[in-house]
Amino acid sequence: MIDLFVGLDRLAPGSAEALRWALGVAGTPATGVVLDAGCGTGADLATLLAAVPRGRVVAIDRVERFVARAGARYPRVETHVADMAEPPGGPFDLIWSGGAIASLGVGAALEAWRGHLAPGGRIAFSDLCWRTDTPPDAAQAFWPEERVERLTAPALEARVREAGYEILGSRWLGTPGWASYYGPLEVELDLSEVEAEAVARLRNEIALWRTHGVNSDIGLWSARRPAHDVTLALPRATSMQHMSSLECIMTAATVSLLRTGLPGLTGPCCAGYAVLALARGRP
Numbered sequence: 001m002i003d004l005f006v007g008l009d010r011l012a013p014g015s016a017e018a019l020r021w022a023l024g025v026a027g028t029p030a031t032g033v034v035l036d037a038g039c040g041t042g043a044d045l046a047t048l049l050a051a052v053p054r055g056r057v058v059a060i061d062r063v064e065r066f067v068a069r070a071g072a073r074y075p076r077v078e079t080h081v082a083d084m085a086e087p088p089g090g091p092f093d094l095i096w097s098g099g100a101i102a103s104l105g106v107g108a109a110l111e112a113w114r115g116h117l118a119p120g121g122r123i124a125f126s127d128l129c130w131r132t133d134t135p136p137d138a139a140q141a142f143w144p145e146e147r148v149e150r151l152t153a154p155a156l157e158a159r160v161r162e163a164g165y166e167i168l169g170s171r172w173l174g175t176p177g178w179a180s181y182y183g184p185l186e187v188e189l190d191l192s193e194v195e196a197e198a199v200a201r202l203r204n205e206i207a208l209w210r211t212h213g214v215n216s217d218i219g220l221w222s223a224r225r226p227a228h229d230v231t232l233a234l235p236r237a238t239s240m241q242h243m244s245s246l247e248c249i250m251t252a253a254t255v256s257l258l259r260t261g262l263p264g265l266t267g268p269c270c271a272g273y274a275v276l277a278l279a280r281g282r283p
């Protein structure tokens with residue numbers, strides 16, 4: 001399977017536009033240190049590099065050939081073969097993970113990354129979620145067979161909050177982000193000499209997406225420290241010069257606005273990839 005994927009520029013649904021949205025909501029500083037956890041072949045590295053022109057981008061993946069390809073594409077990026085649970089090169093102002101967090105599980109990943117964030121650091125990630133309580137039978141049957149846990153957006157958000165983070169904003173990825181992954185993958189499958197069973201599974205996945213269309217999408221969220229934590233953290237953050245008073249007030253206002261609802265996450269679709277930007281939770 002690695003032979004099949006190593007030639008692809010993107011190994012999961014996603015887009016530069018969606019990542020830029022997450023970076024913007026997270027407020028990534030131009031001088032920031034950013035981690036791409038589960039970078040694959042480097043799909044998101046150009047966007048991350050552009051976001052921190054005076055900063056540093058670290059990219060890790062456990063597959064050596066993916067890391068080698070990512071490093072060859074973007075020599076300015078510091079690359080490591082490493083486990084996402086123990087990322088080297090921090091502390092980070094932003095930990096981004098595009099379509100990879102499921103391998104650790106949302107709760108476990110957020111716990112593991114807490115100690116690798118700089119003060120005031122954020123986390124942003126994309127993940128696959130149901131967009132309805134009643135997904136189509138075919139879709140329900142497919143993903144467990146692939147050993148992929150799919151949560152609804154509210155269930156995923158509950159895990160985020162349980163881990164001590166608060167969501168700043170959210171949205172779905174939308175069709176272009178899926179097409180940018182499945183389009184080149186389909187071409188690769190046509191040319192592939194990888195074992196037939198694996199190719200058939202991937203074709204089924206693409207067919208499922210085509211058939212149910214809006215039923216499968218990828219969502220994006222953005223989050224930050226809870227309003228009450230912000231209030232408590234204000235003197236400490238100010239004294240540590242990690243957060244300005246204005247920023248703290250803006251945070252509380254943003255959180256309270258966001259608590260009024262996430263209109264972008266309602267609608268007819270039944271599943272999606274979530275992208276979230278999170279503030280560092282409890283120390």
Ligand SMILES: C[S@@+](CC[C@H](N)C(=O)[O-])C[C@H]1O[C@@H](n2cnc3c(N)ncnc32)[C@H](O)[C@@H]1O
Nearest residue numbers: 011012038039040043061062083084098100103
């Ligand atoms: C679906 S791919 C997405 C890759 C890339 N972010 C992209 O969008 O193209 C998930 C990636 O996470 C990597 N991965 C999964 N679990 C990992 C772990 N525990 N540590 C490091 N990398 C991991 C996989 O090797 C794979 O490259």
